[in-house]
Amino acid sequence: MKRKIAAIFAADIAGYSRLVAEDEEETLRRLASYREVVDDFIAKAGGRIFNTAGDAVLAEFPSAVDAVRCAIDIQESLRTRNMAYPPSRQMSFRIGITIGDVVERDGDLLGDGVNIAARLEGLAEVGGICVSRAVHEQVVNKLSVQFADIGAQEVKNIPTPVHAYMVAMRREDGTYATPQVKKAAAKVAAAPVWTWPLVVAVVSVTGIGVTGFLYNTKLKQTASVAATPTAAPSATPSSMSSAMPSATPTAAAAAPSPMPTQMAKAPMAPSSASAATAPIPAPSASPMSGKFSADSVPFINERVRNFLAGDYSAAGDYKAFALNVGGFTGSALNQPSEEAARNAAIEQCQKRADAAQSPRRCEIYAVGNNVVYPHGKPPMPPQPWVRHDAMIERPFASKDFPMVREPQKVRIENMFVPAAKSRSVALGPGGQYFMVLGASSADDAARRSLESCGAIAGTACMVVAIDDNFVVPIPTLFRITGFFNAASNASIVAEARGEVVRKLGDAAGWNAVAVGTSGRAGLGLKAADEQTAVNSALADCTKRDSDCHVIAIGPFTVGPIN
Structure with missing residues (x-):
């Protein structure tokens, strides 16, 4: 474990449980789309996602300026997307940012800095940003941003009040909205001791009156029911x-939470809602x-x-x-x-x-x-669903399963590893996964895992393991943060994306993508191992750009070196 100072960014969707309850599949589909936007902005700003939980995102940034600028870009981009939906179906994030001393353990960050960022997110308006005083002091003279001082706020599980500021978000006409401070409920003064006998007496009299009313009403309802002719009983169905x-069915549904729909907010690994390597059909x-x-x-x-x-x-x-x-x-x-x-x-x-x-x-x-099925066909990736390549395949190991946390890796170890062949695991861009065990063939296992995973995720998934092997390259030199889609990746300058897509094509072996400050891409293709692909991509990038860094390996986006 090591300590460090970092700008911590916490984001969560306002009213997510209600949105899921009203239309689960549409909500999950849009969550994947919105997370792609969020993840791309974070990566472009030099941030690193270190934890996610369903609809929530936790990220670290090297500076408060980068974190606040990224948060503003995210909110303005998502506001534009939300304009296509009625107010009741809009999906808006709240974002909280602080600077704090945190402990890094196995890539995750822990400490008061993370907790305070999460509490600030809870104070933010829907579609807004709330920052700590430390962040305000760092950015107030560096960004053209207006703030509203909301003073010291008492937040859960933090012993001392947190002085916070709201970021004034820009309206469509270019003006700035005035943040509305959440007011804590007023404390009710304790009633004098002598009033309690009076209260008890009033409650007792009221209870007697209500009981009598309900009893008389019940008698009337009973009489009414008795006077109604009883319907003839229907024939008992005989199920065949x-x-x-x-x-x-030997299928095991799974996600980064106990429910495949991700409604629970158990901690999970960084996950991007980016599209998969090939174009993904909309559900x-x-x-x-x-x-x-x-x-x-x-x-x-x-x-x-x-x-x-x-x-x-x-x-x-x-x-x-x-x-x-x-x-x-x-x-x-x-x-x-x-x-x-x-x-x-x-x-x-x-x-x-x-x-x-x-x-x-x-x-x-x-x-x-x-x-008469009320849903459309589950979104599927284009065939072939599995491409066997001896250069990238390696024995399956639950500890290396991408984009899930330890509890899910334990579940995969206990269920997938000992199961009978044929078996398959499909992974979704939001960290959802689905196992099919004991299928009649590897193709059948792959199809069923992709169909079920796609229906749960609301977007096409990817087969990552068949029987005893990973069938996609699993990076070990970098931290996997999501799925990679060169055609829409914001880190790559727009005019270069088509060439990147074309060159990646059906390239076998290990492939890596690096970009520089101008978004010019360098590629390492058809390498025999991960390190060779990385070196080739960086060398290719430096011919066109400066300060190059790796953003993708195989079908995954990746973060800083572990």
């Missing part, structure tokens, strides 16, 4: 569970519909697919098929009504999912021979 393979906004085809059903194994192509397709109405993104399914054939078929299929699927502690709910995919 024996007709469908009942084996539990379909419209539900899946049309005639049922077993070949088009996502998430399922081949045994279930064969059942759907045979017994299910041949059965008459009424029938239904349900699934969840973890690959759990349920079906009902020859039911007395469409509603009975729906209910039976959902019930069977949900029982299987609950028994395996799958957190994803089951939904109806097909009724009769018609697809």
Whole structure:
């Protein structure tokens, strides 16, 4: 462990839980897009993401000026993106910044500096920035920024008040908004002791009155119900569970938190929401519909697919098929009504999912021979999904799994490593991951892991491991911070991105990208090892630019050398 002084940047999405509850898939998709913006600005400003937790980001900067300038750029960029959405669906960050003495341990930063930055973020306005006095003193004469002094603020778990300033954000017309200071709730004076008997008496009388009213109301409701004719009971649905393979799908949904949707905020490794190496298709906004085809059903194994192509397709109405993104399914054939078929299929699927502690709910995919799935097809990367390359493949090791924290690495070690072949792990740009275990083939495992991971992440994922090997280059000389997309990477000057994309192309072996102060890129291609690729990229960059540094290795963006 070592101590150092750093400018700490903490960002979090305001109202994230509400946004997820209202539209989970759309929120996760936009989070990935917005995180790409945030991560790119942080990297461009010389910052380093050292921790993330769902929608939150923690980063360090070499100076307070760089941190504040980066925060302003982020807020103004995201404000423009939010204009395309109604106010209730806008996704806005709060940002807090301080300078503090922190302890670095295994790349993570700990200490009061990190805690204070997080508390300042909580004080910030939606779409705003709140900084400590130390930061204000560093930047007040260096940036054309207006501040509002909000004084000493008492914050949770910090023994002394924190003197804070709000950054005045620029409006569309060029003027500056006046920050609104959050006022603490006024403390209520304690009531005199003699008032308590009076309070008790009033509460008791009120309680008696309310109880009498509710009792009389209940009597009236009971009488009303008794006078209403009872509906005839419907026929009990007979679910045809024996007709469908009942084996539990051998898939394990996982993310950097206990829930695949990342709703929990457990600490996780730095993760970027950048796109993957190849262009990523946007998830379909419209539900899946049309005639049922077993070949088009996502998430399922081949045994279930064969059942759907045979017994299910041949059965008459009424029938239904349900699934969840973890690959759990349920079906009902020859039911007395469409509603009975729906209910039976959902019930069977949900029982299987609950028994395996799958957190994803089951939904109806097909009724009769018609697809009625409420979601679009899961976003998938272009094929081939796996490219075997002896120069970059190496034995799988859970400790080297990218973009996740230790608890997730332990889970992968306990589940993936001992599982039967064929098995695959797909990784999303937001740190989501999905394991498929004991599949019929490596191709089947890869497909299913990508489909489920893509549905959870809201964007295309990448297969990082098949059976006993990593199938993408896993950097060890640098810290992985996210997915790399040369076509949109802000560190590379715009006119050079096309050439970088073309040269990377299908280059086998280890590939590295370096950039200088002007954004001119240098490439190290088709190297036999990581160090050679890095050296070649830096040497190529220095021919065009100055102060070159490595920004990507293989499909990953990378940070400073460990």
